[in-house]
Structure formats: C-alpha cells, structure tokens
Amino acid sequence: MTTLDRDAAATSRALRNQEEVEARIRAICFKTGPPTHLGAELEWTVHPAADPRAPSHPSSLRQALGPHAPRTLDPHSPELPLPAHGTVTCEPGGQVEISSAPAPSLAALHAAVSTDVAHLRRLLADAGLTLGDHGIDPHRPPRRLLHTPRYDAMEAALGPDGRVMMCSTAGLQVCLDAGTPGEVAARWAAVNALGPPLLAAFATAHTHAGRATGHASARMAAWWAMDRRLTHPVPVSAGDPAGAWARYALDAPVTCIRREDGSWSAPPGLTLRAWAGGAFSRPPTVADVDYHLSTLFPPVRPRGYLEVRYLDAQAGDDWFAPVAAVAALLSDPAVTDQALELTEATAQEWETAFRQGVADPALRRTAAAVLDLACRHLDRTGLPAALRTDLFAGVHRRLHEEESR
Secondary structure, eight states, rough: OOOHHHHHHHHHHHHOSSHHHHHHHHHHHBOOOOOOOOOEEEEEEEEEOOOOOOOOOHHHHHHHGGGOOOOOOTTTTOOOOOOTTTEEHHHHHHSSSOOOOOSSSHHHHHHHHHHHHHHHHHHHTTTEEEOOOBBBBOOOOOOOOOOOHHHHHHHHHHHHHHHHHHHHOEEEEEEEOOOOOHHHHHHHHHHHHHHHHHHTTOOOBOOOOOOOOOOBBBHHHHHHHHHHHHHSSSOOOOOOOHHHHHHHHSSSSSBOOOOOOSSOOOOTTTTHHHHHHOOSSSSBHHHHHHHHHTOOOSSEEEEEEEEEEEOOOOSGGGGHHHHHHHHHHSSSSSHHHHHHHGGGGGGOOOOHHHHHHGGHHHHHHHHHHHHHHHHGGGGGTOOOHHHHHHHHHHHHHHHHHHHHH
C-alpha cells in the first residue's frame, strides 16, 4: 500500500461515536513544539482601476492571475506559487488572497510577503485591476463571482449576512505556532484576548456599498450577525483549550457535506454532535470532521497552529504593523503574560470593538497599552532597527487617526 493509499484509507475511516469524533478534533487542533514559524494571509477586494464601483468579472481575474489562478477560478490552472512561494486563492465575491509560506522569522515573512504582493499588484495592474484598501467593499453590494458546491451550500446555510461575509469582506490573518505544551493555553488565551483592542485599533471597514455603516468594522459586524455557533469566539478554557474547541465544533451546525454529485447542503439543524450520534444516514468520516472544522470561523481558530482571523484588511504596506504587533506580543512567554494582564478588562468587548473601535475609551486605553508593549519588544523579533522605527511611528499614527475619525 502506498502512502497515498494509506492516507486515503485513514481519512475515509468512519467515526462511530462522539468520543471518536472528539478524539480526532483534539488530535489535530494544537501541534505543539517550540514556536519557530509564522505566516500571514492577506485578502483584498478587487476593483477595475478605472472605476472601483464597477463589477469585477471572473474572466478578467482569471486572465490577470494567469498560472497563479486557483482551480476554483480556472479548473485547468497549474496553480503555480508566487515568486516568494505564497499561494493565491479567490473568495466567492472575487476577493483575492495570498497565503504565505511559513517563515522562520518576522523579517523573512516581511520580505516574502512584500515580494509576492508587489508581483500580484503588477499582474492585476496589467489587466486594469487594483486591490482594495478596506476590510469590506466600500463601493459595491455583495455579488457572487465563483460558484462551487461548497460556496453554494454555505450561502444557503448562512443567509444574507453570510452572503456579505462571503462576497464583500476582506481580512488579514496571522498564523503562529501553537507553542510547547506548557505554552499553548497562555498563547491561545492571549491571541483571543487581544482581539477586541487590535480589531478596534486596525479597523478599516467603515463604509459598505457606498454607505456609511456606523461601524468601525462592518466586516466583523457581518461575521458577528451570523450563527454564533459558527463565528463567535471559542470559550477560553485555561485548563483545556483543546476540549473547548472540540465542544465548539461538536455544537456547531454542519453547513457542508461533500458528495461526488449534487448539492453539498446539510440537513437543516444538523450539528456535528447530532451527526456523531446517528442523526444522518451514515456516520461521519475523519475527512468529514476535518472538513467541518474548515467551515467554522471564530475570531481565532486552531488549525494545528493559531490562526488569528479578527483583523481587517489594511491599505498598502500597512498589513505589516498588526502582524508584527501580534508576533511581538507572543515572542516570549513573559511578554505574552503581560499582554494577557493588559487585556483582561476588554477581552470580551467584541461588539464594542466592531461598533466603536478606539472611539471607546476603554478599548483605546487597552489598544494603546498592548501596542506600546509590542513596540517595546519588537527587538525580540529580529527586525532591523529602521523597520522597527517605521512600525512604531505607523502604529501611533494609526491610533491617532482612528481616535479622530
């Protein structure tokens, strides 16, 4: 039996009860070890350069991306990586995303992502397209460009707010190693507690479809309005974060069941817990459980590593400031502990963060404190001094701009 055959057999194995499903989730959610790598995923809305209000078209995007196009856009694409090894994907509304390769340092990540972003911008510019600067499309209402069984099932399950999320929003994700067994709980708690102040500090989604939304981050507002079992934070359990994630996943509704033919829609009301208990025509397989986890979108998601999902897309090169801040705050256990202490009072203020941003006094104080802590520890990240100075200035400029908005 080949390795591929063994992998296929393993993932097709049926999980006969809830205990087996939970064991699978626990086994893959946190891959522990010394934290040595990090990555980033940058997502943008895409617009015709001549008129950002005009709709985009799949053919224009396919032509622009050429051999880098994902197969959801071009079934015959070779899906070549970008020059610095980042990969390109497209979201249902035509948003483009770069997922970096894991980098051994923050400096290496900055160099690689900057190279790939510059290459992507050139490709799009040659086709008369440009990348957006905001966490939600400020010009156009949501419109599906890509149709796949996954996206069709998700839109049917998630409703109008899900359509906005799928077709109009753009985020910035930071990916970090989970850490050693002794570090996982604190790192998991810290990246969650940092969510409200960092979301507030780096909110860019004020306007959608030509109208002011009244929110600092209408992107997060769209996520929050969906089924809370799919998009709200995972409860932080200091003693057992893997168990908290397993319970979250078991209680979440199943939105997609992959089939060789036909619709991927799941029966209404089916949760993974119910499926494991026999509520569907067959038991879930390992592959079904793994796929279900890919349809859960809390602000922080464990994927072996920690996937920080709460940041809005940033304009131009501004993406690096929040990525560097998160990396610095998790650069040392003592710094992470300080960040946890600073965020205690606002750790649950998600709604205030996406509604008011740093106009809220408590969130502004917390954001300023944690960003100051991050800037004071950027030297732990190995960044050159000049880049650290630029980041420090940019972070403080950002806080001032958001306060006066």
